[in-house]
Amino acid sequence: MSEESLRAKSGRSARRRAWDRWMGRLLPFSFAIAILPILDMIYWIGARALPTLTWTTLTTDPTGLSGGLYGPLVGTLDILALSTAISTVLGVAGAAWVAEFAGPRWADVCRTGANLLAGVPSIVVGYFGYFALVLYFGWGPSLLSGSVTLAIFLVPYIFRATDLAISGIPRDLREAALGLGASRGQYLTRVGLPVALPRILNSILLAASIGIGETAPLLYTAFFNNYPPTGLTSKTGYLTGLIWNYYDEPAHFGTEVTLAFQAAFLLLLIVIGLNVLVRVVSRRYERRLRGLFA
Amino acid sequence: MNCPSRESPNPFPALPAEPARETRVEGQAVPFSRRIRRIPGTILGAIPLLLLGGIVLTLVLSSGGQDFGLSFFGVDWNPSTAEPQDAVFGILTYVAGSVVTALPALVFALLLSLALAITLVVYVPVRWGVLLASFVDLLAGIPSVVYGIWGFWIVAPFFGTTLVPLLSRGVPASWGVCQSPASSGVGIPLAVFVLTLMIIPLTTLLLRDALRAVPRPLVEAGYALGATRWEVLRRIQIPYIRRAIGSAVLLGFGRAVGETVAVFMVIGDATVLPRNLCGLAYTMPGALVGQLDSAFIQPNYLHALVEMALVLFAITLAVNLLGRRYFPSTPGRRGATPVPPVGRGGP
Numbered sequence: 001m002s003e004e005s006l007r008a009k010s011g012r013s014a015r016r017r018a019w020d021r022w023m024g025r026l027l028p029f030s031f032a033i034a035i036l037p038i039l040d041m042i043y044w045i046g047a048r049a050l051p052t053l054t055w056t057t058l059t060t061d062p063t064g065l066s067g068g069l070y071g072p073l074v075g076t077l078d079i080l081a082l083s084t085a086i087s088t089v090l091g092v093a094g095a096a097w098v099a100e101f102a103g104p105r106w107a108d109v110c111r112t113g114a115n116l117l118a119g120v121p122s123i124v125v126g127y128f129g130y131f132a133l134v135l136y137f138g139w140g141p142s143l144l145s146g147s148v149t150l151a152i153f154l155v156p157y158i159f160r161a162t163d164l165a166i167s168g169i170p171r172d173l174r175e176a177a178l179g180l181g182a183s184r185g186q187y188l189t190r191v192g193l194p195v196a197l198p199r200i201l202n203s204i205l206l207a208a209s210i211g212i213g214e215t216a217p218l219l220y221t222a223f224f225n226n227y228p229p230t231g232l233t234s235k236t237g238y239l240t241g242l243i244w245n246y247y248d249e250p251a252h253f254g255t256e257v258t259l260a261f262q263a264a265f266l267l268l269l270i271v272i273g274l275n276v277l278v279r280v281v282s283r284r285y286e287r288r289l290r291g292l293f294a
Numbered sequence: 295m296n297c298p299s300r301e302s303p304n305p306f307p308a309l310p311a312e313p314a315r316e317t318r319v320e321g322q323a324v325p326f327s328r329r330i331r332r333i334p335g336t337i338l339g340a341i342p343l344l345l346l347g348g349i350v351l352t353l354v355l356s357s358g359g360q361d362f363g364l365s366f367f368g369v370d371w372n373p374s375t376a377e378p379q380d381a382v383f384g385i386l387t388y389v390a391g392s393v394v395t396a397l398p399a400l401v402f403a404l405l406l407s408l409a410l411a412i413t414l415v416v417y418v419p420v421r422w423g424v425l426l427a428s429f430v431d432l433l434a435g436i437p438s439v440v441y442g443i444w445g446f447w448i449v450a451p452f453f454g455t456t457l458v459p460l461l462s463r464g465v466p467a468s469w470g471v472c473q474s475p476a477s478s479g480v481g482i483p484l485a486v487f488v489l490t491l492m493i494i495p496l497t498t499l500l501l502r503d504a505l506r507a508v509p510r511p512l513v514e515a516g517y518a519l520g521a522t523r524w525e526v527l528r529r530i531q532i533p534y535i536r537r538a539i540g541s542a543v544l545l546g547f548g549r550a551v552g553e554t555v556a557v558f559m560v561i562g563d564a565t566v567l568p569r570n571l572c573g574l575a576y577t578m579p580g581a582l583v584g585q586l587d588s589a590f591i592q593p594n595y596l597h598a599l600v601e602m603a604l605v606l607f608a609i610t611l612a613v614n615l616l617g618r619r620y621f622p623s624t625p626g627r628r629g630a631t632p633v634p635p636v637g638r639g640g641p
Contacts, residue, residue, distance in 0.1 A: 020522035024417045030409035031426055037491055038433060044448045045440070090341050098339040101332070106339070112618065113343035119545070119614035120349065120607065121552025123579045127603045128349045130586070131356040152345050159342055213437025216554040216583050240555075243439040247446060247559060257447075264440045271435045279428055 049265035072237035074228035082147035091158030099166035118156035122216040129221035143236040146222025161203030165196035198285035209274035215240040360597040383598035391575035396550035399489035411501035434495030442559030454479025485561040504538030544617030554579035
């Protein structure tokens with residue numbers, strides 16, 4: 001039945017429906033308010049970065065006054081690979097245990113712990129990295145300290161997503177496995193984790209996109225380096241750090257502000273790319289699941 | 295529309311929660327041998343808790359237990375005196391800077407994200423909703439330094455030459471809100487603007503999930519009585535998610551207060567007590583990230599910073615603990631969209 005035919009003749013009812021229609025037209029404009037700044041950001045960062053962005057920008061090291069992005073780019077990828085690997089191992093193992101084996105009360109405590117860890121400000125994690133890893137453990141400002149600090153920052157995201165993915169598996173599936181005589185460990189490795197895998201992968205991608213944009217946990221743990229890291233103990237550069245170092249240099253001084261914009265542009269590209277990837281993966285996955293369980 | 299009446303604020307008490315999922319098959323006491331075998335797993339599950347504990351322990355130990363007395367909560371912050379032991383460390387300036395940026399940003403973000411969540415759940419067709427939701431995700435994924443450099447170079451001139459002077463003219467001087475001539479544009483208004491954008495994803499997704507969790511029968515009952523979408527929203531859905539809104543306020547505040555790099559880049563970083571909403575300021579996380587390198591060789595400076603980190607940590611911990619009580623398992627610091635639950639069927 002159309003809205004028209006339902007509309008009552010009385011003035012009050014007409015007013016109510018008109019109000020509803022207008023809210024339906026006005027509220028979507030909140031999206032314009034939220035999206036416009038982002039479009040502005042993408043446009044202007046592109047406009048500042050693109051004119052001088054060439055292949056050599058990506059293949060030369062920064063020099064302090066000019067140069068390219070090579071060293072920090074490699075450093076970013078190194079830090080990202082290491083920290084994602086560490087946080088995946090810790091997060092998935094912990095969450096799988098919590099989802100399957102922990103008693104309800106202890107599981108609740110563990111989940112709260114993950115939520116709280118996710119709420120810790122990034123600079124506080126950075127302080128932890130500096131005082132515990134760099135100073136106390138004596139790892140020094142290095143790729144290792146930076147990656148571990150970032151990994152600690154990323155653990156809760158992977159943990160929570162894995163936990164949700166495994167506890168969200170339809171109950172029938174679990175009971176069928178247990179009913180066939182599987183132990184809970186067998187259920188987890190043969191059924192639980194494989195079924196949850198796409199979502200876990202998704203959360204790893206999301207964690208990577210969070211990690212690639214973090215600055216504060218790395219500033220005092222990886223410090224910075226214009227050149228690619230030479231080993232676990234060498235100081236390491238990263239794109240966000242390059243922006244942090246160069247963003248407020250006087251514009252006439254050199255090209256480093258432009259370099260910072262180019263790093264920002266690159267980060268935007270990577271983050272948008274990861275977001276699209278996550279969406280594609282999860283859409284394909286949901287479609288497959290619908291076929292499986294519907 | 296007469297029903298539900300105004301006298302009872304929430305005529306629809308929460309439906310009883312679904313019984314918790316049984317994770318333990320056997321109900322008897324656990325034998326000792328099995329208990330031992332469980333220890334590694336228990337530790338595994340507690341990794342986040344252990345890390346949290348490690349952070350607290352590290353901070354407490356590195357603070358050297360130095361007691362700054364009441365002056366720690368004072369206004370004066372002067373680390374570089376002729377004699378290092380004369381230095382005063384009062385964090386009030388930074389606390390004020392944090393509050394004065396976080397609260398307005400929270401108000402704006404909440405209003406906007408309420409509108410966004412309502413649009414997503416009630417007013418916009420599913421197909422558009424997916425596209426719009428992915429924009430919110432994008433907002434969440436943008437690195438904070440990128441917000442920072444964008445704010446510093448591109449938005450600041452607009453704020454400095456146009457918006458802030460306009461506000462200063464529009465508001466009577468006696469209100470003390472805004473008295474600022476043309477400036478470079480960095481300062482509290484810009485920080486509030488950037489911060490608003492940065493916490494919108496979190497609050498929007500919290501509110502959206504809460505709205506989606508309103509039991510379908512309640513909503514349908516409203517429509518069946520002839521209420522419009524807006525009326526169902528006003529009288530049923532919004533009252534139902536009041537507690538969730540409270541949570542979103544707390545969690546959003548926690549995020550806003552902890553935001554470090556972007557705010558540092560756009561707020562001007564002047565250790566002055568903010569007198570109105572237009573000047574420069576300096577936030578707690580900003581001071582932590584901006585001053586650690588100057589404190590490396592001055593122990594009491596270092597201790598003061600670490601203790602400020604502890605204060606910040608305590609604030610965010612308290613706020614998150616309170617806020618999470620009503621959102622047991624909603625993921626997303628960055629507002630990462632939780633994949634919809636796989637469970638079958640409706641409520």
